[in-house]
Amino acid sequence: MTHTGDGEARWILKGGQAVTPDAVLQTDVVLEKGAVRLGAAAPPAGADAADHVVDVSGKYILPGFVDIHFHGYRLFDFTVGMYDPKSRSFDSSADAYREGFALLEGLLPSFGVTGLFVATFAYPIGELRRCLGRLREHMNDHPPLSGPADAPAAGTRIHGGLLEGTFLNPGMAGAQNPEHVFPPSLATFDALEDGGSLRLVNVVPDFGEKSFQLTRRLTERGIVVGAGHTDATARQVREAVQAGLRYVIHFTNGPTGGSYKPFEGGGAVEGILRSDELFAELIADGYHVNPAYVRDIIARKGAGRIIAVTDAIYASGSDLRELDIGGVKGRVSEDGRVFSVVGKKNTLFSSNLNMIQAFQNLLNWQTVELEGIWHRRHPALPLEEALLRTAGMCAANPCRLAGLAEEGFGRVADGMRPDLVVLDVRGEPGSFEVEVDMTLVDGRPVYARDGEAASRRSRA
Numbered sequence: 001m002t003h004t005g006d007g008e009a010r011w012i013l014k015g016g017q018a019v020t021p022d023a024v025l026q027t028d029v030v031l032e033k034g035a036v037r038l039g040a041a042a043p044p045a046g047a048d049a050a051d052h053v054v055d056v057s058g059k060y061i062l063p064g065f066v067d068i069h070f071h072g073y074r075l076f077d078f079t080v081g082m083y084d085p086k087s088r089s090f091d092s093s094a095d096a097y098r099e100g101f102a103l104l105e106g107l108l109p110s111f112g113v114t115g116l117f118v119a120t121f122a123y124p125i126g127e128l129r130r131c132l133g134r135l136r137e138h139m140n141d142h143p144p145l146s147g148p149a150d151a152p153a154a155g156t157r158i159h160g161g162l163l164e165g166t167f168l169n170p171g172m173a174g175a176q177n178p179e180h181v182f183p184p185s186l187a188t189f190d191a192l193e194d195g196g197s198l199r200l201v202n203v204v205p206d207f208g209e210k211s212f213q214l215t216r217r218l219t220e221r222g223i224v225v226g227a228g229h230t231d232a233t234a235r236q237v238r239e240a241v242q243a244g245l246r247y248v249i250h251f252t253n254g255p256t257g258g259s260y261k262p263f264e265g266g267g268a269v270e271g272i273l274r275s276d277e278l279f280a281e282l283i284a285d286g287y288h289v290n291p292a293y294v295r296d297i298i299a300r301k302g303a304g305r306i307i308a309v310t311d312a313i314y315a316s317g318s319d320l321r322e323l324d325i326g327g328v329k330g331r332v333s334e335d336g337r338v339f340s341v342v343g344k345k346n347t348l349f350s351s352n353l354n355m356i357q358a359f360q361n362l363l364n365w366q367t368v369e370l371e372g373i374w375h376r377r378h379p380a381l382p383l384e385e386a387l388l389r390t391a392g393m394c395a396a397n398p399c400r401l402a403g404l405a406e407e408g409f410g411r412v413a414d415g416m417r418p419d420l421v422v423l424d425v426r427g428e429p430g431s432f433e434v435e436v437d438m439t440l441v442d443g444r445p446v447y448a449r450d451g452e453a454a455s456r457r458s459r460a
Contacts, residue, residue, distance in 0.1 A: 011443055012041045013422065015057035018412045019391045024384045029061050031418040031443035038414055056422050059437050060387065063395035063410050064114025064419040065355040068200060068402060069162060069249065069281055069309035071119050073107065073354075076100035077314035078118040078161070079131050080325065088324070092127075097134040105142075105155035109439035109447035111354040112394075112421035115144075115157050115409060117200055117402070119311075121326050122165030122173065122180040129193050135161050136195040145407055155446045157419070159404065160199035163192070164249065165326075167214070168229035169206045174254050175341045175349040176229070177327040183207055184214040199402060200224045202249055205232040205240035205268075212243040219244030224402060228281075231257035233264035237271030247279035247401055248272050250311055251297065253288050253348070273300050279401045281309045282393075284358040285351050287338050291365045295378040298366075303389040307397045308358045313350035315339060323349055355394060359423075360434040362390045368430035380429060387425075418443035 010032035018025045018038060030037040041051065075083040081092035082100055108116060118135065120128055135158070144157040166188070170178035182188050184207050192198070201218055204227050205211045215225045227240060228249025237245070248256070251272060258269030265271060272278055280301055282289055288311075289297075298306055310316075315323050315332065323330035329342040330349035339349035366386040370378045381389070399410025408417040422438040439447040 010041075010051055011418075011440065011445070012051055012053045013056045013061055013420075014053055015055055016059045016061045016422065019060055019062045019387050020412050021396065022388075024060070024387060029412065029420070031420075031440065034418065034443060035408075036412060036414060036416045036418050036420070038412075054438070056437065058424075060423045060425060061412060062112075062387075062391045062421050062423060063399075063412050063416075064421050064439060064441070065112045065359065065394045066115035066159075066398040066402070066404065066410065067108075067113055067310055067312075067355050068117045068307060068398045069119055069164075069311050070116055071121065071312060071350060072100075072314035072316070073312050074103060074317040075314055075320075076103055077325065078135070079120045079123050079128070080314075081131075083314050085320065092130060094134065094137075097131075097138070101138045101142075101158065105158070108156040108355075109441070110436060111356045112359065112423070112436045112439055113156050113355050114419035114421065114439060114441050115159055115399075115404065117160055117162050118158060119162040119164045120166070122168070122176040122178070123326055124180055125166075125182075125188070125191055128163075128166070129191070132161060132192055132194045132197055136197040139197055155441065157441065159402065161194070161197050162200040162202070162226075163189075163194075163198050164202045164228065166192075167201070167203045167211075168254075169204050169231050172204075172229045172231050172255050172257065174229060174347055175328055175330065175344075179327065184210045186214055186217050189214070189218070198223060200226060202226050202228050203240075203245075204228070204230040205236040205245065206230055208236065211236075212239055215240055215243040215245055222403075226281075227268075228256070229254040230268045232268045232271065233259075234266040234268070234271030234274065235264045237268055237275060238265070241275050241277055245278065247281065247307070249281055250283050250288065250309065251280040252293065253283060273297075276301075276305070279305050279307050279397060281307045283311050283351055283353065284308045284361045285310075285337070285353040286361055288348055288351060290373070291361075292370060292372050294362075294365055295370050296372045296374050298389075299372070299375055299378065303392055304397060306393045307401065308355070308362060308390075308393045310353040310355060310358060311350045312353060313339070316350070316352045317354070356434060356436055359390055359394050360432060362393060363387065363425075363432055363434065364430050366390065367432065383425075383429065424449075
């Protein structure tokens with residue numbers, strides 16, 4: 001699959017190690033005509049052609065990260081707009097959303113994120129219609145899949161929306177307001193008037209045939225259906241899979257119900273672990289899911305079915321100490337790492353995580369021997385194997401789920417789209433420090449750690 005571009009200039013990442021789907025290879029990576037090519041660069045095609053050569057020796061070249069579950073960051077939240085700490089209120093105007101989307105597109109490349117799905121929480125239908133309208137307008141003005149020659153992406157691509165809070169189990173709402181939760185209904189979904197901006201939708205299996213019917217109808221429309229905030233039985237999970245259920249939203253969180261008893265095959269946790277077809281999101285901050293359970297889940301599901309997400313919220317990356325959104329109050333821990341729901345024991349409020357931190361955590365948890373909960377010991381993996389698996393969790397797997405792999409995203413391979421991240425990995429197993437050296441979208445740098453990609457550029 002080759003994606004055409006302007007062909008006037010090409011970028012060459014020289015001397016690095018490419019994390020391909022099957023191996024880590026010492027090779028140059030050439031970005032030209034909207035596609036990736038592995039191997040040494042051929043001479044320029046014409047007198048006017050110019051090469052931008054960047055020395056990335058000692059660095060790793062990976063597919064750009066894709067966060068499929070993201071609410072907001074640095075005072076912007078997709079559902080309600082831009083937060084003003086002085087008035088303690090949200091601005092949901094069109095200008096606030098333009099500012100917020102521009103913030104995300106410009107900031108997230110510093111975390112290695114080249115693709116994004118923005119998520120809603122439980123909120124009145126009319127208000128959801130408004131934020132989805134803002135998303136639709138933005139995607140019309142900034143099409144995420146345009147060819148590089150038509151509309152070069154200025155930063156992280158916003159691929160669409162995730163409807164998370166509308167069709168969950170109100171008894172499993174967690175940090176969401178159950179007053180704004182609705183039974184599964186195509187009429188309710190159509191009332192959102194999303195205009196095709198929603199690519200992912202949460203429909204819990206808990207309501208039986210109503211859930212399965214909506215799952216089938218949305219799947220027929222090309223929408224990917226997930227399940228989170230669920231207390232379904234394992235049997236209901238299995239029936240939902242047959243109806244089209246594809247993945248689990250923040251597995252083990254939300255919360256996710258389980259049962260040690262054999263009735264109905266157990267609970268949602270048991271049904272999910274037994275359903276090899278289902279992808280499972282994991283919030284990889286080390287707080288939402290104990291790293292021991294992360295290794296257990298990877299061992300049971302397989303690394304190819306795990307998707308790293310942040311579930312970040314407007315307070316993430318800010319100095320806020322309190323949260324109040326959708327009628328739910330939260331507080332921030334002293335170290336700023338954990339957001340907790342006020343009045344709900346052991347209930348967390350999204351996360352203060354970004355994708356490079358998630359990548360670093362997963363890499364470290366896999367490169368040391370780790371005691372599990374259900375598994376006695378998990379072996380330490382070699383760095384290269386851990387890199388392959390972690391790249392899958394942060395890039396390839398979310399692209400496979402969301403249909404982006406078919407568009408050429410999520411892999412470093414010949415002909416794939418040149419949305420890449422260059423990483424600097426230093427340290428020892430279990431304590432690696434990972435930094436984003438450069439992020440490229442459409443084959444062009446949109447972030448460089450030194451602030452200027454040209455500082456390491458030479459003209460061919």
